[in-house]
Amino acid sequence: xxxxxxxxxxxxxxxxxxxxxxxxxxxxxxxxxxxxxxxxxxxxxxxxxxxxxxxxxxxxxxxxxxxxxxxxxxxxxxxxxxxxxxxxxxxxxxxxxxxxxxxxxxxxxxxxxxxxxxxxxxxxxx
Amino acid sequence: xxxxxxxxxxxxxxxxxxxxxxxxxxxxxxxxxxxxxxxxxxxxxxxxxxxxxxxxxxxxxxxxxxxxxxxxxxxxxxxxxxxxxxxxxxxxxxxxxxxxxxxxxxxxxxxxxxxxxxxxxxxxxx
DNA sequence: CAACTATATGACCATATGGTTATATTGCCA
DNA sequence: TGGCAATATAACCATATGGTCATATAGTTG
Numbered sequence: 001x002x003x004x005x006x007x008x009x010x011x012x013x014x015x016x017x018x019x020x021x022x023x024x025x026x027x028x029x030x031x032x033x034x035x036x037x038x039x040x041x042x043x044x045x046x047x048x049x050x051x052x053x054x055x056x057x058x059x060x061x062x063x064x065x066x067x068x069x070x071x072x073x074x075x076x077x078x079x080x081x082x083x084x085x086x087x088x089x090x091x092x093x094x095x096x097x098x099x100x101x102x103x104x105x106x107x108x109x110x111x112x113x114x115x116x117x118x119x120x121x122x123x124x125x126x
Numbered sequence: 127x128x129x130x131x132x133x134x135x136x137x138x139x140x141x142x143x144x145x146x147x148x149x150x151x152x153x154x155x156x157x158x159x160x161x162x163x164x165x166x167x168x169x170x171x172x173x174x175x176x177x178x179x180x181x182x183x184x185x186x187x188x189x190x191x192x193x194x195x196x197x198x199x200x201x202x203x204x205x206x207x208x209x210x211x212x213x214x215x216x217x218x219x220x221x222x223x224x225x226x227x228x229x230x231x232x233x234x235x236x237x238x239x240x241x242x243x244x245x246x247x248x249x250x251x252x
Numbered sequence: 253c254a255a256c257t258a259t260a261t262g263a264c265c266a267t268a269t270g271g272t273t274a275t276a277t278t279g280c281c282a
Numbered sequence: 283t284g285g286c287a288a289t290a291t292a293a294c295c296a297t298a299t300g301g302t303c304a305t306a307t308a309g310t311t312g
Contacts, residue, residue, distance in 0.1 A: 012246075013162070013165065013166075013180075014165060014243050014244075014248065015240065015243055016158070017240050018227075018240050018243045018244055019158045019161050019162055019165075020158050021230055021240065021244070022161050022223060022226050022227065022230065022244075023155070023156050023157055023158040023160075023161050024156070025226050025230065026152045026153070026155035026156040026161075026222075026226065027152070027153070027156030027157075028156075029149070029152035029156075030149050030150070030152040030153030030154075030155075030156045031149055031153075031269095031270080032142070032145045032146050032149040033270085033271095034149075035145050035148050035149050035152075036139075036145055039139065039140060039145075040139075047288080047289095048288070048289060048290095049287095049288065049289085054139075057271085058271075058272070058273090059288085059289070059290090060271085060272075060273080060274095060289090060290080060291080061270075061271055061272075063289060063290055063291085064270085064271090064290090064291090065270090066289095067290085067291095073233065081279065081280070081288095082278075082279050082280060082287065082288050082289080083279095083288070083289090084288075084289065084290095090229065090233075092225060092226075092228075092229035093229075095225060096152075096222060096225055096226070097148060099218060099221060099222055099225070100148050100151050100152065100218075100222070101144075101148065102218075103216065103218035103219075104147055104148065104151065107199060107216075114141065114143050114144050114147065117140055117141055117144045118140075118144055118147070118148075122140065157299095157300080159300085159301095173258085173259095174258070174259060174260095175257095175258065175259085183301085184301075184302070184303090185258085185259070185260090186259090186260080186261080186301085186302075186303080186304095187300075187301055187302075189259060189260055189261085190260090190261090190300085190301090191300090192259095193260085193261095205309095207258095207309065207310070208257065208258050208259080208308075208309045208310060209257095209258070209259090209309095210258075210259065210260095253312100254311100254312085255310100255311090255312085256309100256310080256311080256312100257308100257309085257310075257311100258307100258308085258309080258310100259306100259307080259308080259309100260305100260306075260307070260308095261304100261305080261306070261307090262303105262304090262305080262306090263302100263303090263304085263305100264301100264302085264303085264304105265300105265301090265302085266299100266300090266301090266302105267298100267299085267300085267301100268297100268298085268299080268300095269296100269297085269298080269299100270295105270296090270297085270298095271294100271295090271296090271297100272293100272294085272295085272296105273292100273293090273294085273295105274291105274292085274293085274294105275290100275291080275292080275293100276289100276290075276291070276292090277288100277289080277290070277291085278287100278288085278289080278290090279286105279287085279288085279289100280285100280286085280287080280288100281284105281285090281286085281287105282283100282284090282285090282286100
């Protein structure tokens with residue numbers, strides 16, 4: 001048995017490595033621009049330029065964030081000639097985003113205008 | 127191709143405010159210590175001291191993170207005499223954590239030892 | 253009241269990271 | 283081949299944030 005905390009009866013705590021992996025995934029999603037990018041890719045793959053145009057940031061910046069998303073296994077890419085098409089390679093993050101939208105929307109309730117947006121989700125109605 | 131930004135035929139993009147709220151929630155969960163704290167509270171409310179002892183950090187640090195979690199509406203507190211009992215006030219974050227555990231576990235597959243842990247989840251499935 | 257415990261807060265530092273600018277790389281085409 | 287377009291990379295800076303230490307506050311008990 002690992003985890004040498006002298007006998008505690010709780011369900012075994014996750015290892016530091018596991019915890020870090022979980023936190024890391026959340027951290028990757030913790031940037032507005034990356035959420036924007038993901039939302040943009042939700043409707044299908046797009047080239048880097050298209051993403052740049054859609055999210056309103058600079059090309060190097062988007063490129064950097066795309067690399068992070070790729071390294072996190074969230075986004076994949078496919079090169080075609082001079083163009084690089086990006087796509088969401090892990091659908092679970094879409095569910096995560098949707099779950100957050102829902103819970104935030106519920107919390108805000110009817111008083112806030114943002115709530116409607118959030119309740120509408122990130123586009124993946126079905 | 128130029129920047130033609132007219133393409134809003136798909137689901138309308140979320141407002142900056144909404145995006146920021148979503149990212150903010152993820153960002154709050156993007157810290158290992160906060161994940162640890164949440165996991166610790168999963169089995170029921172605990173005092174600050176208990177949490178400090180369980181997660182292996184300093185009291186001021188835990189206090190600071192607890193405040194963040196509280197401001198994010200993730201953790202609530204109940205004071206009883208000198209003690210402050212903390213608890214998870216938003217169950218949706220537990221589902222988020224679980225979802226992340228699952229997807230990470232799946233991705234790692236059987237080769238990694240961490241996968242088993244992750245697949246076991248954060249403890250909530252009794 | 254004093255002394256002790258539990259928790260919060262403030263100041264501080266070190267580091268990580270987002271954004272920018274400039275430049276490199278790669279592929280296409282005339 | 284030269285030159286242009288798409289993307290990546292590097293260097294850099296400003297800021298946000300986690301951790302620590304010292305201290306303040308509040309509640310309890312003698």
